[in-house]
Amino acid sequence: MSEPLIFKNLSGKVAIVTGGSRGIGREVCLSLAKAGCNVVVAAKTIKDTPSLPGTIFTVAEEVKALGVDALPVQVDLRNVKDIEACVEKVVAHFGRIDILINNASALWWQDIADTPMNKYDLITGINSRGTFAMTKMCLPHMAKNGWGRIVNMSPPIRLDPGTLAGHTGYYISKYGMTLVALGAAAEYDGKGITANSLWPATVVESLASKNFKLGDEAMWRKASIIADATMAIISEEDTFTGHMLIDDTFLRYKGLEDKDFVKYRCDPNVEPPRVLDMEWSPEDSRGLFKRGDVKTLQKDMDSSTLEKTIKAKL
Template structure:
């Protein structure tokens, strides 16, 4: 299978950034996209809403269903999944992309921020997967993709932001555990992480210029497409890196993904040289 035509993807955090890029790549195949995100009204700090994303998806050739979903809210998640199934007839793929970040030392992480990261990153991933499970079980080629890193217990990944690292590694542990649990059902559960930093609005909102040293979200979208078009029983429980996935698929030129042509992109967290 090399196309997602006719497949239904439930993508959390799909109103912007990597989530939207994955949605647009699938839309070019003619996929159905559930845009499950919190932003329904424009935010001057962060461009994009579920409605603008839906319009872009449909312009790209897909079908879109924009739904306001806070992945921390169990009832909102269940209601969104039910609406998606009623609208498109099922769910083939879940992309757990929604995530919260707060890179700070222990003394500088407010309880509210700690809870936000754990609730969105870990609980949200679990609740969305649980809600979609009955429909993934019926899908022809079911996939769950979690946007989380390979687990490396080197102290350097904890010393400056232990809370965030624990939340992201917990997503990865969840992916590994669910992959083992769902293997008999033929549902693939894999994790995907960028080799380099990705230029997203999350970087821009902090006034950071790091995005200029990174790659566009398209590289993650293309890597996700490779993974999600594979037979689900062929690979599960894997921690994929975007560049590696694409190299194995035959891509050799990564310059088009650069935000700033001619630069050497900066490695992301949890990736060693």
Template sequence: MNLRHKTLFITGASRGIGLAIALRAARDGANIAIAAKTATPHPKLEGTIHSAAAEIEAIGGRALALVVDVRDEVAVEQAIAQTAAHFGGIDILVNNASAISMTDTQATDLKRYDLMQSINTRGTFLCSKAALPHLRAAANPHILTLSPPLDMQAKWFAPHVAYTIAKFGMSLCTLGHAEEFRQYGIAVNSLWPLTAIDTAAVRNKLPDFAAASRSPAIMADAAYVILTKPAREVSGNFFIDEDVLRAQGRTDFSMYAPRSGAKAELDFFIPDEIAARYG
């Protein structure tokens, strides 16, 4: 199974992991709706919906660039409807859009708290709800959310409780929707990186961490494996990227290694039992 002629609606696909997943699907000739806010160049973040569309089309995919703020219910519903009309349906939703602030309670203002809740948890719920009628009509429908395993340890909450709540909220959508949508044959899964991933957000917010971060391509390759599986056979999982690829027989991950040559650092929210396997 591949993604040829499949239609993916990917939030936050103008750069980073979202764009990497889009480009991997485009190699099969997939249709990609790039749902993101950046229509004009940002002074600190590379990539726009239009530059992403050009990259997708250059390697054989079809692209639809859409200005979408996942906090805006009307904008999301219109973008979903436009995508379905343009490509004849929607097969896959990738909930990638996310806001980050690794701050403690005192340092987290309520505007930032609300932003993370609105984009991460509420945005995931809203996009899943809006896409549901189209996914129910698809042949092999998937929802993939970029969020961590639900590992309820205080150490993940104490340093940045607001951010953790927002990210775990996305994972709770996976937990609930996997069971709710099972009757429709829709696969609902989460995917999270074993190590830090080199994205614009990491470089801006955690520059020291970026030097020990792998390429987004590892997340794209893992997502591709999940999204090409039969939907009725794979749902309700909290996948880790390297685990997914190792299950496919992959043992060499050097092509994803940090550009600095440093050893890749484990990402946040990796459960102890998984961290122990990788030393």
């Protein structure tokens, strides 16, 4: 029987979670709160709608119900003034910043020729530029107290053609997030501040996975696997820094066994395929999924033969 994960007591600490109003971000906010951490729910959504359920206010209330303080802050990561104002509000309210979870992200999985420049600007503006700006503004406050944890939700940097095909613009933006983590890790090594990136092996259940029809429950794990991996990273010593981590691989390193991953399945009877951490082969002539605009969703789904092959095997 494997040992249960043990997370660090974070009482008195303050965490900013971007994209915290739903999905993975919300799950991380709640996990932090359960460990005693005060949470800043930083996201754009302030009004609940049928297509976008959950707001910074609803998650903040959930966090407070767990016995800690929460601060909802509306932030558009494309706007540096919004980021500056967020950090100022956090410091004014809590007096410190200890943890930053760069989770907010925009998705665009299309070929270079099918990527309008306004879409490229959107994904890079939110993903790599927004992450860089938020990290830049939080680091001095972490350094002031000699302790900090940064986790960027972005993939390991891999340059094989199969990974990049059909996702070039997206991976430029996401690899930028990973580079921010690696750069912060190098610059603050030995100073009590760690920075790592974290990426799921499988599609994770979220509003995006549902709206973009990224398979079904048989292909998804619950967002709790990312939250548990995030908490485990935060709980590591100061020397654990500069890593590009995959969620289930890291949790196995922490002692989980195959049977422990059953609880993360959305379909309890099916182990989801590790489509986001696949080894590339010459047969993979293009990216696994094409997604980005719900108006062309059916066309995107029909264009990916590899996607159909994987679903057929489930």
